[in-house]
Amino acid sequence: MHGNRGEDPTEPPANSPYPWPAVSHEPRIQQLSDDFARSGLKPFHVPVGVMLDEKNPHKSRCIRCNTCDGFACLVGAKSDAQVVCIDEAIKHSNVTLLTNSLVKRLETDSSGREVKSVVVERGGSLETYSADVVVVSCGAINSAALLLRSANDKHPRGLANNSDVVGRHYMGHTNSVMMAISKCPNPTIFQKTLGVNDFYFGSKDFEYPMGHISFVGKLDAITLKAGAPAIAPNFTLELMAKHSLDFWLTSEDLPDPNNRVTIGRDGKIVLTYTPNNLEAHERLKSKLKQAMKQTNCTMHGHDCHQGLFGRNLYVGQQIPLAGVAHQNGTIRFGQDPKTSVLDVNCKAHDVDNLYVVDGSFFPSSAAVNPALTIMANALRVGDHLMKRLGVSETAYGQNRQQDRELAVSR
Ligand SMILES: Cc1cc2nc3c(=O)[nH]c(=O)nc-3n(C[C@H](O)[C@H](O)[C@H](O)COP(=O)(O)OP(=O)(O)OC[C@H]3O[C@@H](n4cnc5c(N)ncnc54)[C@H](O)[C@@H]3O)c2cc1C
């Protein structure tokens, strides 16, 4: 992980620095960061999980390319689950990864307190697996669907669903891509380095949280054609892409029990979602517009910035599939079994050996990209599971040491 502690005005306490320094801004983004800072904002370097060594570029696994956002890394340099966890885990002889395998349902013993079998569809036939501890991690929509599909006599509303909370409180953020077109070109290759959280908790003129401003990967004319945004006067799509700063605005959508995942009569997943808290998002867009007006370009002065053009990605409307990228909240954790599905260790209140560790545990969605929080929680639950399974502190320490050595040798 790369980042600089203390830059983000909303940063929670931490007991150590990030392992790697923040990924540097390329010149156009640095210029924008300086402009924002001059206008009184506190722009910061966003935490990024890539294996980039800027001090030793010849040794760096990451080559800082332009396809990081939304694509798998072809040189294995992204700190994602595949590279950091799965590739390492399957080196162990006691780990097996089954691909092209769909978990259809979980079955319990007659008491309903223990998952006894995991029913999997693989190569056209059904197979059954069992384990002392079962960890579900299918993403917020599919994990909820799996529990709902696993209803039985002891769990008539769905597995672990005595609370009737499974599938409810679906959240996915209100996200917008806003392109700021300037006379200055933006030749940036890796754009996702800058964030602004000054409006995260509110402002003097609006006392409610508005959200987080950051970037998407650099847009090009081909991507723009697919999204068909409004064209800036005197600009072609190609010219727009060359001159745009491509912001990603994220606002919190609130946990509404009626926004939910259910299973239709045909067995297919149904996602019901009514957007909420939209004023916060509109306010955030206005704040960005205001911040861009203050841009003080040495070549074009205040005329450099030509306008802000938006593509809204409200969940379930314009771009339904992409709209679920930040899915979370459907199997919330908490202390009260009446209002939550999971306890604080992400174990189901109603089942003794069932855990869920994906984005579904969120009780609220916050307003930042979710992956790092999902990963941090999975590591936390992993520590809990090691204790539950009786892994000794010594063996645990040795494992951690091996992990550190592996990370350094990369
Ligand atoms: C294009 C795109 C860009 C994104 N960019 C960012 C970003 O820059 N920063 C960020 O923080 N987040 C980003 N996100 C969001 C981030 O990827 C998700 O929040 C995160 O991956 C969710 O993790 P998860 O463990 O909850 O689920 P997932 O990562 O979705 O993992 C669920 C897994 O379960 C499998 N599965 C589902 N159902 C079953 C079943 N029944 N049986 C077997 N397997 C099953 C799926 O195939 C999948 O592999 C992005 C998402 C997208 C789509």
Ligand code: SF4
């Ligand atoms: S895809 Fe991302 S991690 Fe991989 S080389 Fe490109 S910038 Fe680096």
